[in-house]
Amino acid sequence: MNTGTTEDINFKERPDIKRAPIMIALIIGAFFAILNETLLNVALTKLMEEFQVGEATIQWLSTGFMLVVGILIPVSALLISWFTTRQMFIGAMVLFTIGTVISGFAPNFTTLLIGRLIQASGTGLLLPIMMNTILVLYPPEKRGAAMGTMGLVIMFAPALGPTLSGVILEALNWRWLFFTVIPFALFSIIFAFIFLKNVTDVTKPKVDILSILLSTLGFGGIVFGFSSAGEGTGGWANPEVYGTIIVGVVSLILFVWKQLKMDEPMLDVRAFKSPMFSITTILLIIVMMSMFSTMILIPMFLQGAMALTAFAAGLALLPGGLLNGLMSPLMGRLFDKFGPKYLVRPGAALLVIVLFLFTTITTTTPVYLFVIYHCLLMVAISMIMMPAQTNGLNELPRKYYPHGTAILNTLQQVAGAIGVALFISIMSNGRSNYLIDNVTGEPTLNDFAMSLTAGVQAAFKIGLIFAIVALILTFFIKRTTEPKDI
Known part of the structure; x- marks a missing residue:
């Protein structure tokens, strides 16, 4: 079916627009907004004690955040057509800042959760703005590097979250996880107010x-x-x-x-007529489930089973976070040169290996092995995420940009939320089953540590199955050089 025109399909150069200030404005704001997806991961154990809630309840601080992001992103395709880039970005950052202030001063768990959900409403609007702007500003042959730069935000920010959280918690109380972000959010609003220009088409559907x-x-x-x-x-x-x-x-x-x-659909699902876009979507769902669930399970295990401090647990995840940030732009450039096959397929194979290694962890596993495994995980994800995403979007005509980016961002966030919820549920059930089957009297600290080990191993075994499916999918990925009319 022909739903696009030649003008829709071909990239339109915008010589009147300076790309650098726009990218800087977007990156500054989005970095701190997306950072909050995982900033509380290392603090969850402390928050469970302070608010007297269990694992299944406390995980809502992460799952609820991603849930709101996932709900809002589909609407973003509509909003991008109603408001300018500048209006969307500044409005999203104002919402995020309000949520951050509420969270920082929260007197109880309910208020903290409400603040997190308001934060998420801002973050949910930022992600598609970033990606859609890159598709409008950069031609297909340069999008790999641009997407790699954006990957520095989308991947590096949540990867850095647990480490930064551990450092802050070592010296200050958990409220400073929010207070520290407020000045940067305000700076982002001011910077965008001065420098950010509109690049999208306001059609008001x-x-x-x-x-x-x-x-x-x-x-x-x-x-x-x-x-x-x-x-x-x-x-x-x-x-x-x-x-x-x-x-x-x-x-x-x-x-x-x-x-x-x-x-005039709110979210044009005809984008799935593109084979590479469809394969990319499934692949990214699996990767996001693996990434977010691992980043919440490992800090819990290091603190709960191995008795590490929040600072030590966060520090263990620092090398992987830094490596991921360095790898994303590099993978973008390699994608421009070689295409997706030589990056995505080895990355998926490495993901399978890493998740298998995580199924073998115990309380006697040296901490340095956790650092190595996490580094390998971040390398695998950087090899898959931006190359696959860019390749899938390159096959879409211009009119589908807002819809394609909204679909990918929605399903990634929903997959992350489902991944966290699913793996926490598997871990909790694994712990309970271990205690029922192996402990007759009052559980000791060692019993709790062993039950957590059993639960985490069970969760990673399911993750390993997903990773194998992802590896199989990579054998169907081909390079897309220009959009197809769909």
Whole structure:
């Protein structure tokens, strides 16, 4: 079906726009917004003690953040067509800053969660703004390097979060995880107000309330169901768990059906007619599940089973975070030169190896091995993420840019939230089963450490299965040199 024109398909050079100030403005704001996805990971153990809540409840600080991001991103494709780049970015950063202030002064868990969700509403709008702007500013042959620079934000920020959290918690209390971010958020707003220019087309398409409702119920229901599996009794057999997942799946099916019937869809799922875009989407879902779940499981294990301090746990993740930040721009340039095959496939193979190694960890595993495994994980993810994402988006015509970026960002965040919820649930069930099967009296500290080991190993075994599926998918990826009319 021909839904685009030659003008839509071909890249439009914008000599009147200076790229550097726009990229700097976007990177500064997005870095600190995305950093907050994992900034609390190392602090979760302390927060569980302070607010007297369990693992299944405390994980909502991470899962809820990604859930809101995932719900908002589909709407971003619509918002980008209604508001200028400048309006979208500054509005998103203001929301993020308000949420950060509320979180910093939160007197209880509920208020802290509300602050996190407001933070997430800002972050959810920033991600598609960044990616869509790059697609508009850079021609296909230069997007690899530009996406690599953006990868420095999308990958490096959450990778650095646990380390920065550990450093702050060593000297200050958890509230400074938010207070430290506030000056940078304010600086980003001021910088964008001065330098950020509009680069997108404001077309003001029709707003369809039913599509927004179905999208919210769909993504929200699925993530809420997965996140609730570790709470209360019954686990996956709990009606609240499978009921909300069913509601989510049905709502998503109705959402997709409605988008295909609309002349101006909120989220144009016809982008999936592109084979490389479809494969890329599935691949990135698996990678994000692996990344976010690992980055929350490892700090919990290092502190809960191996009795490391928050500072030591955060420090153990620092080399991998730095390596990931350095690798992302490099992988972007290598993609421009060699294409995706020689990066994505070895990266997926390395991911399989790393997740297998994580299934073997115990309380006697030396800390330096955790550092090595995490470094290898970050290398594998940097080899997959930006090259695969750029390759998939390059096949889309210009009119699909907002929709393609919104789809990828939505599903990545939802996958991250589901990954965290799923792996925490598997870990919690593994711990409970170990204590039931192996402990008769009052559990000792060693029993708790061994149960956590069993739970974490069980979670990584599931992760290993996902990684193998990702490796198989990479054998179907081919380089896309120019957009196809779809």
